[in-house]
Amino acid sequence: MKPVIMETSGLCVNYGRVEAIHNVNIRIREGEIVTVIGPNGAGKTTLLSALMGLLPARGEVKYQGHSTLGAMSVDALVAKGLVLVPEKRELFGSMSVADNLLLGAFARHRRGDRDHAKTMDEVYAIFPRLAERHKQEAGTLSGGERQMLAMGRALMAKPTLLMLDEPSLGLAPLIVKEILRIVVQLKSMGVSILLVEQNARAALQVADYGYVLENGSVAVENEAKALLHDPRVIESYLGLGGSHSIAA
Amino acid sequence: MDAAVALLLAQDGITNGAIYALLSLALVLVFAVTRVIYIPQGEFVAYGALSMAAVNAGFLPPTMWLVVTLGIAVAIVDSVAAIREGAKARLPMVIFKNAVLPILAVIVVRQLPLKDLAYVLQVLIALAFVVPLGPQVYRLAFQPVAEASVLLLLIVAVAVHFVMVGMGLYFFGAEGARIPPFTDGGVTLGPAYVQYQTIWIVGIAALLIAGLALFFEHSIYGKALRATAINRTGARLMGISADLAGKLCFTLSALVGAFSGILIAPITTIYYDTGFLVGLKGFVGAIIGGLVSYPLAAAGAVLVGLLESYSSFYASAYKEVIVFTLIIPVLLYQSLTTKHIDDEEDH
CATH class of the missing domain: 3.40.50.300 (P-loop containing nucleotide triphosphate hydrolases)
Structure with missing residues (x-):
């Protein structure tokens, strides 16, 4: 077990x-x-x-x-x-996709783990759509892309659960x-x-x-x-x- | 009014406007992140100016024991919270940062020949015993009620304002103070004579504004503050705690306020209660920006400075009335045109 x-x-x-x-x-x-x-x-x-x-x-x-x-x-x-992707996504609408992702790594950054560029590449590999739109404001994404961004942002925190x-x-x-x-x-x-x-x-x-x-x-x-x-x-x-x- | 007078008034207006712009940015920041309408912002202007005047004259910073006392209070409150959360490992750091560090700073500053120090060092010492009041006030007065309504937070802000004005009288006395300009003299630019201090003020204000912009656009902490302003729940879920964001923006606003005071003290006599009016004019600027837009707030604040300067020439008795009347058409316009902005979500 x-x-x-x-x-x-x-x-x-x-x-x-x-x-x-x-x-x-x-x-x-x-x-x-x-x-x-x-x-x-x-x-x-x-x-x-x-x-x-x-x-x-x-x-x-x-x-x-x-x-x-x-x-x-x-x-x-x-x-x-422990990271939650909420039902309402709760994205930072007027910030870019890349900034939304970066803030997903905020807790790691505070602990001194500054390796977020690598994690961001991994997230872009999982969600290529986010890489294409990395400069776009989160508020202008489609519903599916928002869900991907919410999940990608959560993954930036390197979740265990x-x-x-x-x-x-x-x-x-x-x-x-x-x-x-x-x-x-x-x-x-x-x-x-x-x-x-x-x-x-x-x-x-x-x-x-x-x-x-x-x-x-x-x-x-x-x-x-x-x-x-x-x-x-x-x-x-x-x-x-x-x-x-x-x-x- | 001839051209020379007009230019002089414009210079005056822009100088004050630059200070109001700094304060309005701090007000917008505090409101956007914590929803506090930060009435005591102006008190930091007076505290900064009067502390600098004291240090410059060779006295110890008058608020140093206040910083120590509030620091000990914060250490107690934070220690209780840490024990309740079972995080006893945090205790030494909490006590050192909040209680021991200010006491060490007092011990060090007592050894220094304050009067003979370089001007820049005097500025830094004055700031060192005023700026910590910002996060301390946040921790003790606002953090416990951080989730309350905007109205309740406003009432707390008004209370903090009255307490700080009263303590200002106690610490600094009723007499006003001026400090020597950063650089004596001035320069003739075309038809106008411009004091060097004016150039310092406008230049440093512009630099500070640019610095704040860089901080918000490029640093992860600046982005975290913006994120908190945009979506508090989202920020919380990313581990950006509201306490950290609040502490950070109260520190920034205290720094901006105290430094503004040091900038204007060479050209205006500052009294313990001067800050309120100065802060209110920054507030009018912030209102012009709808309490959300930084560029509009800064532009509005410069407009307030110019309006004040010219109305002091034409109708000096009504100067304040004219400036504060400006807020009525602005509010009218905003209440007629503002659309309610929801957190942009997909359902």
Whole structure:
């Protein structure tokens, strides 16, 4: 068994008096793609925000063996290689593609790791489109290019665990396929990935392990291949191979 | 008014305008990154000028014990935070940087023959005991409420302003002060006689503005500040902490403010409460730039300087009224034309 890189136990998040996440236990092993699927409003984005330290949460989160809740700030987590690509991308719209990428390496730069030119070449090799547009303002990119830039910027931080929130959202099927191909490529490069998706079939096809989140709790968890054939998952999230076959 | 007077007024206006431009840039920077409307900006002008006057006359920098006291306060607050986060390894650095370093600086400065030092060294000593107040004020007054609304931050800024004016009276006394010009005399340029200090002011202001532009365009820290202003969440996710960005831009604005004070003190008498009006005029310039555009803010500030200079000739009693009335048509124009800018996103 590969070592565990992140683990939550009894994780709960409240918005005021409403509990958005209830008693969630998930585990991500080194070099794996783990996916969290579930309907809109199930708490997927809330879960990622809590793991990143953006929201107050209860329970326990262990990242690389350290308890993080209340103990590690967002920038401390980024410095330790935990990087989130948020659903809204959160790019620096009026700055160039190259500057967006450079700032992805900010945490490394502060630690004295000044080797970002090499990392930027690696990112351009993964996303040639970004190299073509390196001088263009991020705000003028197309939806797919923005997702690529958001992922490229995150890779500049040399993540150990990359968390992707709905990378396929609002993108054309061909681009979704391309993005997921890159996710698999990142895994082969040794990056562990937590992939949150509404596009359940596409996510389960690339993932090693999957959790189904419903109303803030884990309803089902299993090997991704098993989930693809689990009648409960098929009925609720995969349909009969019709409307969700985007990446098939 | 003949041409000679017009030229003299223009010179005066541009000189003051250059100072207002520096202050307006600092105000835009602080607002863009931290959303604080930084009323105490002007106090740094007075503190800088009066500290320089004291050092130049051979006295110790009056605010040195304030820097030490606030430094110890910051060390305590940061130590508590570090212990709570379980990062005890940071403690020695936190205590050294914030508490020990200022005390060492005081010990060193007490040994120096201040009156006989070179002018440049006197400037550096004056700055060394004023500029740290910027990040200290940020850490103690603004960082704990950094996520609050713009209105709350403004109220805190007003409070800091009153405290700093009061302490200014305590540290520097009620008398005003002037310092000798960087270079005595002047030069006749065509029809106008120009004091060397005027050239120093405009030249250094231009250099500082160019330096700030280079910093924001080319250094990773400058880019990080811009990124924080553009998208706070995005910056946070890249490990650019809001605390670091805030501290950095409060340091820059304190440096710009204090240095502006040292620049104008040879041509204007500065009192402990002069800073407020000077800062407000920089603020009018910043408003002309909509609190977001650096070039417009600088241009607006020069316009404020010229308007002030000419109105002091035609209607000196109403000089301030005329300058501050300028803000009304500007605000009217902006509220009619400004479109709300969202974080540019794809859905």
